[in-house]
Amino acid sequence: MKTFPKLLIVLIVIITFSCNKSGKDTIILKKLVKKEIAELTISIDSNTVSNFYQAYPKLVSYQAEVLKLYKKQGSKQLWLDNKGLVEFGNTLFNKYRGLADEGLKANFPYDSIVNQIFDRISNNKLSQIDTDLMITNLYFYYASKVYHGVDEKTTTSLEWLLPRKKLNYQVFSDSIFHNSAINDSKKNKMFSQYYKLREVLKQYREIEKNGGWKAIEVSDDFKNFKLGDSAVGIAQIRERLFVTGEIKENTKSAVCDTVLISAVKNYELHHGKTPKNIILPEHIKEMNVPVSDRIKTIIVNMERCRWIDPKLEKDKEFIEVNIPEFKLYVIRDGEISFISPVVVGKAMTKTVIFSGMMQFIVFSPYWVIPQSIINQEIKPGMAKDKNYLAKKQLEWNNGQVRQLPGKNNSLGLVKFLFPNSNNIYLHDTPAKSLFERENRAFSHGCVRVAKPKELAVELLKGDPSWTPERIDKAMHAGKEKWYTLKKKVPVYIGYFTAWVDRNGNMNFYDDVYQRDESLIKLLTDE
CATH class of the missing domain: 2.40.440.10 (L,D-transpeptidase catalytic domain-like)
Structure with missing residues (x-):
């Protein structure tokens, strides 16, 4: 967390115009006055922390770690100074609001209260102590959801028995507060596959925003498409593969050419299928899976990456x-x-x-x-x-x-x-x-x-x-x-x-x- 100035220099210049007995104007310039304002210090100890969780019990799972963090930081506030919220607090809130980019929902238990804290127009009705504690809990919520994922008991119930990553909040906090940043710029906090999937999630969300891809329509008795065939469905396949990049240029041709066959084989290879020189019904079925379903699959696997x-x-x-x-x-x-x-x-x-x-x-x-x-x-x-x-x-x-x-x-x-x-x-x-x-x-x-x-x-x-x-x-x-x-x-x-x-x-x-x-x-x- 950044250190802010302890002294506020107040310059008071009062110019007084008056007429003396001789009728001449005189200017009286008062001296510069230095006024020292003490740095804001709010005491946050075990009692105040305990009182907070009595008022906001849905956050109690973070209590032990929150108390450790405040003790380590001298039992004083983390997010407030004389000017109000420190800039890093706003960064945290923006990251929370961007949880969708991490494949997660922004569902902090006291979301409306947090919104009031960071909404400059509305009135924050929390005390300074509760404001600071609420932001700290938002921080732990964010770290837990993004860097740890669902709890180990849940993953065990899902029959995931690979060793779970242990998230050391204190080490994590040290790096965060030391750098006043919550970005993992070096991409070293997570299993590397997580960052790759996150980039693909952005691409597929953009595809979804632009309308996704249209379903390829073939008759019920469709057998296959092969080199040289001509059909409306072939043009639809070409368009579908253009959306996800298997084909670099959509010529809109309805003729099955070597470019299309090569693109379909590449698609099959990356969807667990054995590449073939013909296009079969199962390939059409695979291509017709909606982009919304693909996004869900990406999100699920990002979560699995959090556990590794x-x-x-x-x-x-x-x-x-x-x-x-x-x-x-x-x-x-x-x-x-x-x-x-x-x-x-x-x-x-x-x-x-x-x-x-x-x-x-x-x-x-x-x-x-x-x-x-x-x-x-x-x-x-x-x-x-x-x-x-x-x-x-x-x-x-x-x-x-x-x-x-x-x-x-x-x-x-x-x-x-x-x-x-x-x-x-x-x-x-x-x-x-x-x-x-x-x-x-x-x-x-x-x-x-x-x-x-x-x-x-x-x-x-x-x-x-x-x-x-x-x-x-x-x-x-x-x-x-x-x-x-x-x-x-x-x-x-x-x-x-x-x-x-x-x-x-x-x-x-x-x-x-x-x-x-x-x-x-x-x-x-x-």
């Missing part, structure tokens, strides 16, 4: 899996070093959103079958066929059922372990055909990797004794072999239905577990 500690991006090496994208990435030194398609859990056996530390690679693994699968699949199979275990290459082992190593093993030829209570891990699979599908939610919860050998090679680059040839041999040995990584690798399994990639392209993915709706309802109804 930006420090995780600083790890030298880590693995990330985005469930709706059906993709796995290895990030090393801030760059993508490896990508693989994945299969994730189906709706009834969802892959858990959580993190772990990869510690082991197991070549030619056994598969110890979970009790749920034994009950649902193995026991019914055994009841129908006494040779069921042998046919499935299963055996009893210490009271458990396990599948023998080999090419038919459900875990494939290698698995990657990051020990966790959810019993989730990465592994190969003999069911390679599933990777050709666009929607790849088929597993019992674990993550199946399309390129398991390549992932093993990537993770073992630091160990020259494990050449690609040795890895391949171990995978086909038919005998289980464990390797302990020299350094554990963080694994983050997340859930993002909107994502801006490193090339600046906006990507939307199907909400495979139907998680967006409950979150957008939480954000818009609160």
